[in-house]
Amino acid sequence: MSEYQYYEFQALDRQLSHAEQEQPRSLSTRARITATSFTNTYNWGDFRGDPRRLVERYFDAHLYVTNWGTHRLTLRLPRQTLNLPTVRPYCLDFHVDAWTTRTHLLLDLTSEDEDGDWIEGADDSLxxxxxxRDELAAGDLRPLYLAWLSALSARELEDDDEEKHQTRSEPSVPAGLGELTAPQRALADFLRVDNDLLEAAAQASSTIPKKPAKPTKKELAPLIAAMPQKEKDALLLRLALGPEPRLHTDLLHRLRGTIALAATPGYRSAAQLLDAARTLRTEHQQHIERERAKARDRHLTALASEAGSAWQQIEAHIATKKTSAYDQATDLLAELRDAYAHTGRDTDFRRRLSHLRENHQRRPGLIHRLDHRGLR
Structure with missing residues (x-):
């Protein structure tokens, strides 16, 4: 298998100048670079640049995917929209990391799984x-909590130290973990968040009164009315000067101060969450097994009711004298045996099987297959 590394960077809040585009170009002559993006795929060799530095200086989002199991998402947000003290409780080793520059907060989310499945072609992932990113800027902390769950799963696999899990507490739990947005669901998949662990975490989230995904007109109207006239004029001027991606986010952040964010302090230890996830996993597996058993019962009942047709198919397979047909006949006979047993007619099956073996005793290939499957 050839090597596969995919790099993508996106500039969202502003376009890069021609001079700024030249800096990434000096790091990769094969990359596709525009005023808002940098993308490249490596099947040999490595990217010469430092992704962290590129995001700090030029880009607002970075995606990195490899065929050895690395999934990495880096986001850059203006410091006034998300602060480091809010993010720190969700940080865990290198899986969830955050730092600041003079103007921005950087959030780095990583999932590693060398044995995980991967698809070459991550062009649409970012x-x-x-x-x-906009959800975080608007005060929705669910992406942070999802990243923390991903890191917790990784820590369980890397270092199954029960004492550490007992002493590690979960961060604040945001509302709505059981009703993720489309980007949040994509993030959970990208970071390989365990579904049972997410369900266990969401049990606490469901008790939190949920705020609407966006502030309502009723909430915003009095807040806007209370803004100083000078500040309103400045916002209108920015709007009049042309499209500005950050304007909507900045305005919501300015108004958000008096809109309470729905979250509750975490009260469970990592060990409690992991234990709850294991319990759910066992319950789900038992449910799956019960459903499979029910489906199997229905199949055997239906097959027993159509036994006459099944015996005719078996004879037709045998009549072809082909080895592949012998295999099909043997498989169907094994199913019939189970169907007869399921309906309490074992004696009838043994009688029919004995008759079939007697009629075809000169077919050693068939007899060998029947003996191998215990159809004696």
Whole structure:
């Protein structure tokens, strides 16, 4: 298998100047670079640049995917929209990291799984994830909590130290973990968040009164009316000067101060969450097994009711004298045996099987297959 590394960077809040585009160009002559993006795929060799530095200086989002199991998403947000003290409780080792520059907060989310499945071609992955940046800027902490769950799963696999899990507490739990947005669902998949662990975490989230995904007109109207006239004029001027991606986010952040964010302090330890996830996993597996058993019962009942047709199919397979047909006949006979047993007619099956073996005793290939499957 050849090597596969995919790099993508996106500039969202402003376009890069021609001079700024030249800096990434000096790092990769094969990359596709525009005023808002940098993308490149490596099947040999490595990217010469430092993704962290590129995001700090030029880009607002970065995606990195490899065929050895690395999934990495880096986001840059203006410091006034998300502060480091809010993010720190969700940080865990290198899986969830955050730092600041003079103007921005950087959030780095990583999932590693060398044994995980991967698909070569991550071109549309960042587009499905980028929405979490606006959600974070608007005060929705669910993406942070999802990243923390992903890191917790990784820690369980890397270092199954029960004492550490007992002493590690969960961060604040945001409302709505059981009703993720499309970008949040994509993030959970990208970071390989365990579904049972997410369900266990959402049990606490469901008790939190949920705020609407966006502030309502009723909430915003009095807040806007109370804004100083000078500040309103400045916002209108920015709007009049042309499209500005950050304007909507900045305005909501300015108004958000008096809109309470729905979250509750975490009260469970990591060990409690992991234990709850294991319990759910066992319950789900038992449910799956019960459903499979029910489906199997229905199949055997239906097959027993159509036994005459099944015996005719078996004879037709045998009549072809082909080895592949012998295999099909043997498989169907094994199913019939189970169907007869399921309906309490074992004696009838043994009688029919004995008759079939007697009629075809000169077919050693068939007899060998029947003996191998215990159809004696």
């Amino acid at each position: 587009a499905s994830l980028i929405g979490v």
